[in-house]
């Protein structure tokens with residue numbers, strides 16, 4: 081084939097055909113993904129580009145759809161423990177918590193105070209690891225290779241701490257109906273405290289290595305501006321919403337667990353650009369450390385799991401919606417029970433799905449490099465979006 | 468028989484032997500640079516870097532090379548296989564020619580020509596053509612975009628590069644690299660970097676861009692264009708691009724060393740060692756920069772060139788001229 | 794104009810700061826572990842695949858009473874177990890050793906597993922089986938450096954594993 085008609089490729093699969101090019105002859109359809117280095121996993125984005133400018137962008141999902149919702153319907157309540165954490169493997173404990181708390185609320189199981197504190201501490205530690213990974217991966221997208229190594233250093237140390245009590249390093253399955261599966265000990269408290277102190281120093285280093293870096297600022301400032309209106313339209317939550325100036329955080333808006341006892345800020349930046357989202361996450365890690373330190377100071381004694389917590393729960397007929405703040409936004413679980421030993425229907429609300437939806441609107445008219453930057457600033461975890 | 472050999476002009480024999488020496492030098496440099504690059508990256512990341520093959524992983528680049536040689540040669544469907552495989556060769560050949568004119572030491576230079584600098588600048592320009600062909604014939608959109616980026620980048624950065632070179636040339640009044648190096652004294656304060664600090668900085672930035680090094684490695688930006696122009700190359704095709712890239716880095720560092728750092732001049736016994744030491748210091752700084760910074764964006768890259776480097780280079784040239792005229 | 798200049802100079806300075814940080818890290822000691830020669834020192838809490846816990850007095854017998862709680866709770870059904878009553882002639886021996894059972898009760902043979910297999914390919918290491926075992930007969934192993942070429946290698950016969958462990962201990 082000697083002719084270089086690259087547009088021929090659009091005769092590809094269903095999505096590519098649906099994404100029929102406009103009548104213009106001088107544009108190119110580019111398949112970014114599913115194996116593209118900066119789409120983190122298996123997101124595929126169809127782009128129509130003119131030179132390096134993006135005219136249209138359309139994300140294609142579903143490459144890692146694993147039927148987590150359907151699995152919930154065929155498994156008993158305890159058997160479903162390992163599933164939610166595997167949707168968003170970076171902030172696994174938040175999903176674990178959402179599932180556990182939804183069932184607890186439906187059945188009216190009381191959670192001992194110590195367990196709530198342990199949940200807060202571990203969940204916030206997990207949030208830090210999630211943001212650290214995002215930070216490293218985002219800079220990898222922007223072409224800096226070194227930060228991910230530094231962030232992994234800290235991340236591994238937090239994982240060491242969490243591994244000691246949860247047994248896992250990534251897909252934690254630690255919370256149980258009515259508490260947590262294992263108590264924390266003095267060494268955990270000590271390690272966590274020590275590491276919190278270390279992290280504070282590291283944040284200073286991160287700031288001068290990356291946040292203040294001239295090249296980085298030029299890559300993220302005024303890039304991918306998402307007006308608050310767009311966030312509302314698509315239901316974007318989490319750092320994306322806070323990066324657009326609205327200080328909405330489920331931990332503050334609908335306090336669950338014992339979050340109302342801690343003193344922490346909800347960082348928000350009204351620049352609406354990638355820098356705003358970047359700074360929100362950087363600040364959030366520091367706020368998480370503040371929460372952890374307060375929780376460790378006031379950690380009550382007591383049971384780590386309710387002694388009468390049901391081993392094989394059978395919630396009454398009814399439904400419940402429970403939402404909490406994950407690293408990527410509002411995680412919601414809608415659970416409908418028909419009184420049986422497995423749910424009638426379980427619906428997982430993945431924040432990444434809403435956050436990704438606004439991409440095609442925001443990416444229009446930007447450069448490919450900017451699209452990479454925007455995509456990274458949304459902090460997507462594809463398995464969570466596909467579920 | 469002997470007559471036949473005597474009939475060959477001595478110049479040819481020198482060039483022939485020199486060429487073999489250059490091949491060895493380029494190969495050795497590539498091996499050393501790959502090792503250094505990975506080791507330095509490792510230390511910056513606080514990990515050991517290559518460690519398994521040989522003591523402290525010293526044989527790792529050779530193992531990598533063997534792996535690349537052993538790989539299947541693969542031409543994508545629909546690609547023009549003739550041009551596709553020509554491109555890596557076009558890329559590496561000019562790099563070898565460039566070394567001919569470089570004075571490594573007071574007595575170590577293959578040809579001492581009056582237009583050495585021009586020769587090098589002209590031949591390095593050919594690389595653009597190679598990358599353009601590679602991107603165009605790969606039948607891959609990422610390659611095409613990478614090639615497009617590379618052309619606009621190289622064309623833009625050639626201008627400030629030449630202008631800054633001119634300011635040194637006006638100072639010395641010659642294009643002869645040997646004379647430029649010899650014209651500088653032994654001690655650092657006698658080098659042209661002291662007389663032309665701005666030109667040095669500008670030249671260094673241009674060199675980074677011309678050799679596609681981070682933070683200006685846009686044609687092969689892996690997070691945007693997977694691997695840019697060499698996405699489809701495997702085995703030796705990729706190895707040759709790789710070799711060429713490192714060869715150009717060495718050529719560029721040689722020129723930096725000659726123009727601004729006194730070339731082979733140095734306190735106590737000027738010679739090859741001083742030259743190589745300077746070249747490697749420049750190379751190490753390039754590696755260090757790569758592992759520190761994010762990548763700039765494409766339009767920013769061109770903006771830096773047109774809005775900052777070219778005006779500054781012209782300004783520098785004017786000042787140089789004014790000082791010379793006075 | 795002046796603002797742009799100042800911004801640019803500040804920006805260039807930030808680049809130098811960045812290079813200083815990487816230089817400091819360059820000089821700092823390594824933080825990684827050279828894996829085959831060194832191993833991570835502290836693996837406390839690590840969950841390997843599950844294994845059977847031997848009886849305190851008889852390391853060749855597991856504590857398992859074949860209640861099949863673990864089989865039922867496992868979300869991915871990766872445990873398969875077959876129970877059997879111990880043969881007549883073995884029963885008295887077990888009776889004599891087992892001290893939990895009141896001696897008054899006559900050889901009502903306790904069932905015990907004759908086959909206990911774990912298909913580790915499907916295990917999600919959730920820990921439900923360990924927690925649901927009434928006799929604490931399961932625990933996590935600390936096999937970190939587990940690797941294999943085929944799926945079959947990850948189907949473990951836990952009873953055989955128990956025997957091996959006991960034999961090693963005796964030697």
Ligand code: SF4
Pocket residue numbers: 843866867868869870871872915916917918919920921922923
């Ligand atoms: S750990 Fe979980 S998945 Fe693995 S065998 Fe036990 S119950 Fe099954």
Ligand code: SF4
Pocket residue numbers: 856857858859860861862863864874925926927928929930931
């Ligand atoms: S739950 Fe314990 S006692 Fe019951 S079958 Fe499993 S290992 Fe044996």
